[in-house]
Every structure is written in structure tokens, then in C-alpha cells.
Amino acid sequence: MKNFRPTAWLLPQPVLIIGTYDEDGTPNAMNAAWAGQWDIKDIMISLGSHATTDNLNRCGEFTVTFATAETHVAADYVGVVSGRKDHDKIAKTKWEVKKADNVNAPIFANFPMTLECRVKEKLNESKTGFYLIAEIVNIVCDEKYLAEDGKPDVEKMGLISFDPIHNGYIELGRRVGNAFHDGLALK
Numbered sequence: 469m470k471n472f473r474p475t476a477w478l479l480p481q482p483v484l485i486i487g488t489y490d491e492d493g494t495p496n497a498m499n500a501a502w503a504g505q506w507d508i509k510d511i512m513i514s515l516g517s518h519a520t521t522d523n524l525n526r527c528g529e530f531t532v533t534f535a536t537a538e539t540h541v542a543a544d545y546v547g548v549v550s551g552r553k554d555h556d557k558i559a560k561t562k563w564e565v566k567k568a569d570n571v572n573a574p575i576f577a578n579f580p581m582t583l584e585c586r587v588k589e590k591l592n593e594s595k596t597g598f599y600l601i602a603e604i605v606n607i608v609c610d611e612k613y614l615a616e617d618g619k620p621d622v623e624k625m626g627l628i629s630f631d632p633i634h635n636g637y638i639e640l641g642r643r644v645g646n647a648f649h650d651g652l653a654l655k
Contacts, residue, residue: 476502480629483535483637485543486513487574487582488523490551495558495565495574496523499535499547501630509604510588516597519551524600528587529571533579536626537639542578543628544637570606580613580625 481501488496502514511532515521524530535543542561549557558565564577571584584606591599607620615621628637 476632479632480638480640481632483540483543483628483630484513485533485535485546485576485579486515486520487531487533487576488520488527488529489573490519490523490555491526494556496520496551497546497558497561497563497574497576498551499543501632503532506601511583511585511602511604513600513602514597515600517595518597521597522552524587527572529568529573530585530587530602531568531571531573531575532583532585533576534581534625534627535637536580537628537637538626539578540628540637568606568608575608577610579610580627581607581609581620583607 482503484500484503486498486500490496496519498518498520500513500515504512506512513532515524520530542563545561546557551557554560566575566577567573568575568582568584571586573584575582575584583604585602586605587600588603589601591601609620613620613624615624622640623643627640629640630636631638
């Protein structure tokens with residue numbers, strides 16, 4: 469086995485697109501990977517100082533969507549281009565923008581599933597950013613990504629994960645088992 473120094477290699481890392489409105493109502497988005505489920509209805513995102521964090525400090529509502537193999541180029545673009553420098557960077561993505569029904573934030577209709585969220589708490593807030601705890605207010609899923617049981621079908625979505633080791637994106641694959649069930653075979 470080979471040893472490596474500690475670094476941000478917790479895998480897989482989601483490729484999330486955080487959607488907010490700028491002060492003048494222009495849709496904004498950024499790419500974030502350091503995030504996870506905080507509780508049943510809450511998520512946590514580690515955010516640096518961005519136009520998005522300015523928007524969150526002003527409004528406190530946002531959307532989170534999951535990047536896909538199909539959307540990865542534009543998803544990467546909103547991560548490498550600052551909303552502070554390019555005020556209307558969404559125009560270059562060609563994403564279809566709709567207003568969320570339950571929060572004051574944009575939904576990017578080109579993605580399979582979106583979480584509508586509201587800020588609950590900011591932890592360790594400083595000039596360089598903060599940890600955001602947010603409540604999931606609603607989940608919107610494009611009907612073409614629903615399974616026969618009417619729930620979202622993750623295998624259909626083509627979701628991607630950030631590879632922090634080689635700075636790439638990896639498409640998530642196929643189902644390999646059943647959670648809370650398959651392990652019972654070892655009882």
C-alpha cells in the first residue's frame with residue numbers, strides 16, 4: 469500500500485450547481501463539490517467567497533441541482549468563471565432558466581433534479597466563506613427521470629462525480645445492490 473498526505477479525497481464528491489439570483493434579478497450559478505446530507509431535510513455545503521455567497525447573504529434562498537455527463541461542460545464553466553467578473557455567465561451556458569415555485573431562486577431546467585433550499589445556519593463565517601446548513605423545501609424532478617414507482621431514477625440521470633485526485637468528472641454507473649437488504653445475507 470502507498471501512503472498519501474491528507475487532502476480532499478473523500479469520494480465520491482457530488483458536482484452541484486448552486487443557483488441564486490443576483491441583486492438585480494439576474495440568475496447566477498456556481499459549481500460546488502464539498503457538500504453532503506446534514507439531516508433528513510437538511511444539506512451542508514462548504515462555500516468560499518463568491519457572488520453566490522453574496523447572494524445567499526442577501527436573500528438566503530437557493531437551488532441545488534446535480535450535474536450530469538450531458539451538462540458537465542457548462543457545469544464546469546460556472547465553476548471556473550466568477551459571477552463577480554461575468555455578471556451574466558448563465559447566458560453562455562444556454563441553460564433554460566425558470567423561477568422556483570417555493571424559493572426565490574432559479575431552476576435550471578436542463579438538469580434532471582433540483583432541490584429548492586433555504587438557509588438555516590452559517591457556521592464558521594469569515595471573509596473567506598462559510599459552511600452552509602440549509603433546509604430542503606421542495607424537490608423537483610423532470611418526469612423523464614422517474615422510475616416506474618414514480619420516484620426519481622438515479623440510474624437514468626447520468627450524474628457525475630468530481631475526481632479530486634486527477635481533476636476530472638466521472639459518470640456514476642449502474643446499481644450493484646440493495647441497501648439495508650443485501651447485508652442481511654451475512655447474518
